[in-house]
Amino acid sequence: MDNETYNTIIRNPQLADLLGQALIRDDLMPSILGSDNHEISYWAGKHLARNHRLANFDDLIAFFEQFKLGSLKLLKQTSRQISWQLSGEIVKSRLDLFDDPDFYLETGFIAQSCQYITDQTAEAEIEKTSPNKGIVLIDAFLGKDKPTDDQESTSIFKLNQSGVNSADDD
Secondary structure, eight states: OOHHHHHHHHTOTTTGGGHHHHHIIIIIHHHHHGGGHHHHHHHHHHHHHHHSOOSSHHHHHHHHHHTTSOEEEEEEEOSSEEEEEEESHHHHHHHHHOSSOOOHHHHHHHHHHHHHHHTSOEEEEEEEEETTTTEEEEEEEEOSSOOOOTTOOOSOOOOOOTTSOOOOOO
16 A cells, blocks of 8 residues: 555545555455465355354345445346446445456355345356446356255354445424
């Protein structure tokens, strides 16, 4: 992370609390993992989802918000594919500030979560990144078979919904 990137993050109140995340995800990990960074990040995301099994897509969206991974939006769902949009200030700044920001952790997390929620095998890939729009499009592809993963968590990770943005009627 150079001084310009550091100053951009630290001066933005929405990003300043994420300085450590940026340092680790977009500076340290790529230098340690080299060309394997994306692949390892993908499997790390799947591992996190195994340990934090979510009950439904609403929980997946809330998880991304609460853990400051970005704003996740379900765009389209068919029997074979689920399309997601990842956006928000953290996503836009990472796309703007880093040469090769890694969103494979999020992609792996989405893949494993879709597998649990749909009870179908699933893998995901980044469809497109749009730095000028500050979005990452991620597609989860669903298989015909039920998962046979013996590492699956049997308990649901319960999110605290208090403090989560909700539409309250006044």
